[in-house]
Amino acid sequence: MLLAGKKVVVVGGSSGIGLATAELAKSEGAEVIIASRNAEKLNAAAAKLGVKAIQADVSSDDSVANLFRQCGTVDHVVITAAQLKTGPFKTVSMDDVRSTMDGKFWGAWRCARAAEIRTGGSLTLVSGFLSVRPRPNSAIVGAANGAIESLTRALALELAPVRVNCVSPGIIDTPIRAAMPEAARREMLAKTAAALPVGRVGQGEDIARQILAFMTNGFATGSIVYLDGGALVT
Ligand SMILES: NC(=O)c1ccc[n+]([C@@H]2O[C@H](COP(=O)([O-])OP(=O)(O)OC[C@H]3O[C@@H](n4cnc5c(N)ncnc54)[C@H](OP(=O)(O)O)[C@@H]3O)[C@@H](O)[C@H]2O)c1
Numbered sequence: 001m002l003l004a005g006k007k008v009v010v011v012g013g014s015s016g017i018g019l020a021t022a023e024l025a026k027s028e029g030a031e032v033i034i035a036s037r038n039a040e041k042l043n044a045a046a047a048k049l050g051v052k053a054i055q056a057d058v059s060s061d062d063s064v065a066n067l068f069r070q071c072g073t074v075d076h077v078v079i080t081a082a083q084l085k086t087g088p089f090k091t092v093s094m095d096d097v098r099s100t101m102d103g104k105f106w107g108a109w110r111c112a113r114a115a116e117i118r119t120g121g122s123l124t125l126v127s128g129f130l131s132v133r134p135r136p137n138s139a140i141v142g143a144a145n146g147a148i149e150s151l152t153r154a155l156a157l158e159l160a161p162v163r164v165n166c167v168s169p170g171i172i173d174t175p176i177r178a179a180m181p182e183a184a185r186r187e188m189l190a191k192t193a194a195a196l197p198v199g200r201v202g203q204g205e206d207i208a209r210q211i212l213a214f215m216t217n218g219f220a221t222g223s224i225v226y227l228d229g230g231a232l233v234t
Contacts, residue, residue, distance in 0.1 A: 001029030002216045007074040009033045011058060011067070011111050012044040013079030014175030018125065020204030021211050023049055024207075028212065033074075034079060035067050058107030059099070068114040075121040076215045079108045082126075082144075084176075088106050089139045097140040104144040112155055112164075122163040122221075124214045125152050126207070129170045129228050149224050156222030163221035165214040172202035172229025197230030 008025040012018035013034025021047075026032045032051035036042050039055050046053035052144065056067035058081045085096035107127050117123060129146035130138050152166035161231040171192045178183050193200045210227050214220050226232055 002212065003076075004029035004209075006030045006034070006057040006076060006093055006215075007071075008076045008078070008215070009035065009068075009071050009074050010105075010116070011035045011056065011077070011079045013051075013078075014038065015055075016080070016176055016202045017169065017172060017207045017211075018078065018080035019045055020208040021080065022051055022209045024205065025211055025215075026051055027078075029052075030076075033071055042099075058110060059102045061110060063103045063196045064110040064114050068111070068116065071115075072117055072148045076117050076124070077111065077115045077117060078126075079111050079113075080126045081107050084144075085140050086138050086140050088137050091139075094139065095196075100140045101147075104141075105147045108148055109151065112151070112159070117159075119161050119172055120163065121188060121217050121220070123155065123159065124211050125164070125166045126150075127166050127168040127224070129168060129226070129231060131168065132133075133231065134227070151176055152224060153222050160221070163218070165213070165220050165222070166224045167181060167210045167214070168226045168228070169207050170196075170202060170226075170231045172204060172206055193234060195231075196228075197234065200226070200229065202229060 008030040010018045013022040014036040015106045022032050022034050035054045035056040037057045042053045054070050057063045082099050103196035125146035125148050125150040134142045153165040189201050
């Protein structure tokens with residue numbers, strides 16, 4: 001078991017990529033703590049996996065400080081939390097773009113500052129393909145992802161010997177698109193799958209496996225891995 005005796009915190013662990021990461025870490029023998037805002041969803045996920053839950057909102061300084069106070073010193077921290085509000089650059093509201101940055105970028109920043117990570121441990125951030133493959137109406141998400149990738153490189157130096165890495169997912173089939181009409185969501189996923197060399201979209205576990213590699217490979221720091229089923233070469 002690759003994580004026996006290790007304590008792993010997954011912020012955003014009640015859903016999607018975070019949930020898959022928590023499940024994989026648990027199956028590798030780690031003591032796992034998951035954190036997110038919605039207590040009902042969080043507790044249900046924690047009960048299903050047999051892990052601990054701590055309610056937290058990464059957009060609040062106090063909430064993040066409280067989360068990591070309760071966690072104590074840990075081995076690995078993974079931050080997948082994000083709720084993205086985007087729209088056409090000229091008309092998207094400043095409240096929406098601020099809240100996107102506040103959750104995704106400043107959320108990662110707050111967690112990275114508050115976490116007490118043991119020597120030999122790691123911090124993994126999650127960016128996303130829009131940093132390098134922008135799409136109309138998503139400028140703020142691309143900007144947040146790019147900022148996370150820069151932060152990763154900076155923290156790999158400043159937090160050493162703690163290792164800091166980032167995975168940038170392509171299209172992954174998770175509840176992040178729950179607000180989309182189901183037929184449109186399915187059509188988008190099918191079109192994306194057909195255009196990719198691997199012939200499918202990603203699953204949470206595909207990204208979780210890379211995060212596990214970052215946790216367990218002592219030579220990985222300052223790395224940004226683009227894991228997108230080949231989207232970058234199409
Ligand atoms: N899925 C994709 O196609 C894709 C592609 C590129 C990048 N990404 C990135 O991958 C990461 C994970 O995405 P996902 O697809 O796994 O999303 P998801 O299924 O929607 O999960 C997001 C998780 O973050 C939590 N969360 C959201 N805002 C939070 C906050 N302010 N404080 C604490 N927890 C918060 C959510 O729970 P609560 O709502 O209960 O707080 C949930 O547990 C995100 O950074 C996303 O941008 C995803």
